[in-house]
Amino acid sequence: MNSAIPLFHFLVVAAALFSLGLAVAVTKRNVIGILIGLELMLNAVNLNLIAFSRHDPVLLRGQLFALFVIVVAAAEVTVALAIVLRVYHHYGSIDPDEMKDLKQ
Amino acid sequence: MSTELLAFYAFAALALGSGLFILLTRNLMYAAFSLFLALLGIAALFVLAGADFLAVAQLMVYVGGILVLLIFGIMLTRVPDPEATSQTPNRVLVGLGRKFWGLTVGLGLFVVLFLVVVQANFALDGDTLDSRSTIRTLGVELMTTHLLPFEIAGILLLVALVGAAYLAMHRNPDPTE
Numbered sequence: 439m440n441s442a443i444p445l446f447h448f449l450v451v452a453a454a455l456f457s458l459g460l461a462v463a464v465t466k467r468n469v470i471g472i473l474i475g476l477e478l479m480l481n482a483v484n485l486n487l488i489a490f491s492r493h494d495p496v497l498l499r500g501q502l503f504a505l506f507v508i509v510v511a512a513a514e515v516t517v518a519l520a521i522v523l524r525v526y527h528h529y530g531s532i533d534p535d536e537m538k539d540l541k542q
Numbered sequence: 543m544s545t546e547l548l549a550f551y552a553f554a555a556l557a558l559g560s561g562l563f564i565l566l567t568r569n570l571m572y573a574a575f576s577l578f579l580a581l582l583g584i585a586a587l588f589v590l591a592g593a594d595f596l597a598v599a600q601l602m603v604y605v606g607g608i609l610v611l612l613i614f615g616i617m618l619t620r621v622p623d624p625e626a627t628s629q630t631p632n633r634v635l636v637g638l639g640r641k642f643w644g645l646t647v648g649l650g651l652f653v654v655l656f657l658v659v660v661q662a663n664f665a666l667d668g669d670t671l672d673s674r675s676t677i678r679t680l681g682v683e684l685m686t687t688h689l690l691p692f693e694i695a696g697i698l699l700l701v702a703l704v705g706a707a708y709l710a711m712h713r714n715p716d717p718t719e
Contacts, residue, residue: 442546443590445666446659451554451587453655455580458561461648468636470615471570474577477608478561481584484600488593493666498679501593502688505680508596508603509695513702515608519615520709526619535639 448489455482469522469532473515480511550590557583565648570634574613581605595677 459478466472484504491500526532560580564573581604588597620634638644684692 442544443550445664447550447554448587448591449659450656451558453652453659454558455561455584457648457652457655458558458565460651461644462561462565464640464647465565465638465644466573466636467639468570470612470619471573471636473612473615474564474573477577477604477612478564478580481581481600481604484596485584485587485591488588488591488596492592492670495669495672496679498676498683501596501676501680502683504593504596505599505684506691506695508599509699512603512607513698515611516702516706517709519611520706522615522619523710531621532619 445489445492448485452482452485452489455479455485467533467535469518469525469534472534473518473522477511477515480507483507546590550587553583553586553590555583556580557587568635568638570616570636571613574609574616577612578605578609581609592676594675595680 456479459475459482461475462478463472463475466475484507487500487504487507489500491498491504494500522532525537529537557580560576560583563576564580567573567576581600585597585600588594588600616634623630
């Protein structure tokens, strides 16, 4: 693939996606909403890695790194949802503003 | 304007529009389905950047795994509405807090990143990716130079699976019983 799409386009789209994900993570009053924002941010980072990896056709280091990011994201979401279920049993809600005490 | 560029703009608009909808909607279920559209758009952008294997992996891991888990999480942690009858639709409404800071941080970060990207002058020489598939390169690299991270990723997935199953078990007996 010759560079029909400039690198600049990918970087701007990834920057916008990352900012959107950060805004979602800050504004949502629900832990799962925050997780959705995190997923958007991880995808934006992967887009950056893959866009730069176009210029490394022999080793594809950017794509390999993005592959590991996907694996770690999958592990992160499973553990995070298990914790969310525990928090829901304890507090009866998963609004992060209502988790104020650490004691049982 | 080439067809490739047009496709890029269409899929970028899909991803960014879905991301904006996630930010603005109050219904968490709509946010999850909109995340599905955003992930589809991003997978298409991966294909346009020459990462065919990663696009398929993205679809399988995110849409087949993470999104289903998120939707399960939304349904299991819903706070029931006491006035709901069987006729009312099941809406999972979530309030938006800290709107000012969210908007400020998001817009500020985008402006900063945009300025950095505009001013950066990346010196990229050498060949760019040609149209052949990347699967062979990825497989060879994973099994030679990146063998240790590959094995560690496998152990990480196993540990995460065991840990998640242990955490999600209802092991604290209810004190009222």
